[in-house]
Amino acid sequence: MEKEYKLVDNAEAKQFQFDLGDAIAKIEYIKAKEKIYLTHTEVPTSYEGKGIGSALIKQTLEHIKAQDWTLIPLCPFVALYLKRHPEWKELVMKGINIE
Structure with a gap:
């Protein structure tokens, strides 16, 4: 991924997103008190395989950590990222096993 994208929390649409210029990459969420699902x-098809999804998840996790929220990963892609990057598992709600 050559370009660095800036994470936007589109609270109205309930999604974190990157503006790719001609498209949007997004992670949809549900926020409940101090928990985020x-x-x-x-990621748009034309942008797949360029690391955009992983960068989007990483920036989202950084945001979640900064807000001191508890993460419940319901998206399989997010769960796979967490499995590959165990340093982020501290954000995941206790009792949720990502293996």
Whole structure:
């Protein structure tokens, strides 16, 4: 991924997103008190395989950590990222096993 994208919290649409210029990459969420459920990640087909999804998840996790929220990863792509990057598992709600 050559370009660095800036994470935007689009609270109205309930999604974190990158503006790719001609499209949007997004992670949809549900926020409940201090918990955040990441429900769906979507990267436009023309941008797949360029690391955008992983960068979007990483910046989202950094944001979640800064807000001191508890993460409940419902999206399989987010769960896979967490499995590959165990340093982020500290954000995940206790009792949720990502293996």
